[in-house]
Amino acid sequence: MPQKLQCCLYHSELDPEALVVCVPDILKEARRFNKAHQITGLLMFDGHRFAQYIEGPPDIVELLIDKLYNDPRHANFTQQYNALRTCDRLFPSWSMAYVLLEGDNPLRVITSLRGDLAMKKLEKMVPDLNFD
């Protein structure tokens, strides 16, 4: 059943001062908070770049965006899409799905897109992703 959801997609880069080993901690922290606050979504990482999609109640998503913007573990936070939509969740059963991408991967393309084009590309990518 469609709901009013704030949907946000951004990309960023692992901060040069941060280590790749911080990613499991980020995921653990994210899943705990998101589960408690009706947030679902996807985190993609290729060893250097992140792209994350978050969907949930508007006030919580805005609060989370603020935390993300200020998190020193990543840099160059670039918001690609942020809109209130009446839609079904893209990740109804994932407090934060995770994909580690290797080699020439779709992050190169998706991080170059903005607005509806970025969102459409994400929707198209989802069925081909093996997340856990």
Ligand SMILES: Cc1cc2nc3c(=O)[nH]c(=O)nc-3n(C[C@H](O)[C@H](O)[C@H](O)COP(=O)(O)O)c2cc1C
């Ligand atoms: C790439 C990346 C993705 C993150 N995703 C989430 C998330 O989905 N949910 C979440 O609660 N925290 C996430 N975090 C962690 C937040 O930025 C922040 O550290 C956390 O919410 C705790 O903030 P607080 O100490 O101000 O409460 C993420 C951090 C990074 C670097």
